[in-house]
Amino acid sequence: MKTIHVNASKSYDILIERGILDRAGEEIKTVCGAGEALIVSDDTVWDLYGETVLDSMQKADFDVTSFTFPHGEQSKNLSVYADILNALAARHLSRKGLVVALGGGVVGDMAGFAAATYLRGVRFVQIPTTLLSQVDSSIGGKTAIDFGGVKNIVGAFYQPKKVIIDPEVLETLSRRQLMAGLAEAIKMAATNDAELFELIENSAGLTADLPQIIYRALMIKKNVVEQDPRETGLRKVLNFGHTIGHAVESFNAGKLLHGECVALGMIPMSGDNAAARIKSVLEKYGLPSKIGQSAEELMPFL
Ligand code: NAD
Ligand code: MG
Numbered sequence: 007m008k009t010i011h012v013n014a015s016k017s018y019d020i021l022i023e024r025g026i027l028d029r030a031g032e033e034i035k036t037v038c039g040a041g042e043a044l045i046v047s048d049d050t051v052w053d054l055y056g057e058t059v060l061d062s063m064q065k066a067d068f069d070v071t072s073f074t075f076p077h078g079e080q081s082k083n084l085s086v087y088a089d090i091l092n093a094l095a096a097r098h099l100s101r102k103g104l105v106v107a108l109g110g111g112v113v114g115d116m117a118g119f120a121a122a123t124y125l126r127g128v129r130f131v132q133i134p135t136t137l138l139s140q141v142d143s144s145i146g147g148k149t150a151i152d153f154g155g156v157k158n159i160v161g162a163f164y165q166p167k168k169v170i171i172d173p174e175v176l177e178t179l180s181r182r183q184l185m186a187g188l189a190e191a192i193k194m195a196a197t198n199d200a201e202l203f204e205l206i207e208n209s210a211g212l213t214a215d216l217p218q219i220i221y222r223a224l225m226i227k228k229n230v231v232e233q234d235p236r237e238t239g240l241r242k243v244l245n246f247g248h249t250i251g252h253a254v255e256s257f258n259a260g261k262l263l264h265g266e267c268v269a270l271g272m273i274p275m276s277g278d279n280a281a282a283r284i285k286s287v288l289e290k291y292g293l294p295s296k297i298g299q300s301a302e303e304l305m306p307f308l
Contacts, residue, residue: 008221012228014235020169027172030059031066034131037167040067043104046117048077051109051135054178059108082112082152090120104129110136111143118149122164132169137187141223144169146231173216185291186265191223197246198226207287247272253307269293
């Protein structure tokens, strides 16, 4: 097992290990004790991994139930957020209670925001299940919902007590989602870690290298968020590729995944040599590498 200790406004550990899901309960117990808990997940992830996490928490003596909502970004709204609060209130979860987010970035952001606000904050653990959430959204303490047609406009900075990462769950993730997450890891490598970039460039088949890629990408994000937890300066480096990427994402409204747009957005921001290397690594993994719009078309969305 690899452990990363994060020292942001609060400190917590990130554990990375194949198969760790089976003993998630024990790992959570070491930071929270065994008390009342609600697992929040989406329908897809719950069907795949819900029982495993529920069983392991019950074995560790948690008084645990679950709440699931339909998968996808369209659930990241006020009404589903209210449903989570209702589930917490219906259980009379006390301030010593615990929320476990089991899923991708949508679940993490929603469950995290509910945990941050219910009773002014209850304990929160992340079990991210997409590559994007494992390398990016589960660390750094940003939680949010979409509101009024704007992404992530209502939220809070709120740190988890622990993050539990099982690279094995990525085996059920679609290749497209996996690669979209890889694009964020490529972004981190391109800005901070030449060896990680080479590892991704040279990897044969990716799967065997995923634990190492996740670990190194998280080390980059850890170092950045520890120095700049509220994104006043350095943390903006993590936005590499996002300026043009977000414009491409808005223009294509829902047709491209966020990571695919970040992939595209890195190229025009880079010098010739860097752009060529980034392009070739994107092509290696079947990520898009050519923006389909002209500068004029994208300008209104920039
Ligand atoms: P997601 O949570 O919607 O997951 C993508 C899809 O994969 C979903 O349909 C989900 O059901 C499915 N899935 C998840 N894990 C699976 C598994 N192991 N096997 C099979 N299917 C699985 O999307 P995402 O890409 O993980 O996250 C995107 C969200 O994260 C966005 O809302 C974005 O705003 C947010 N985000 C937040 C931060 C942050 O710092 N808080 C950073 C980046 C992104
Ligand atoms: Mg991003």
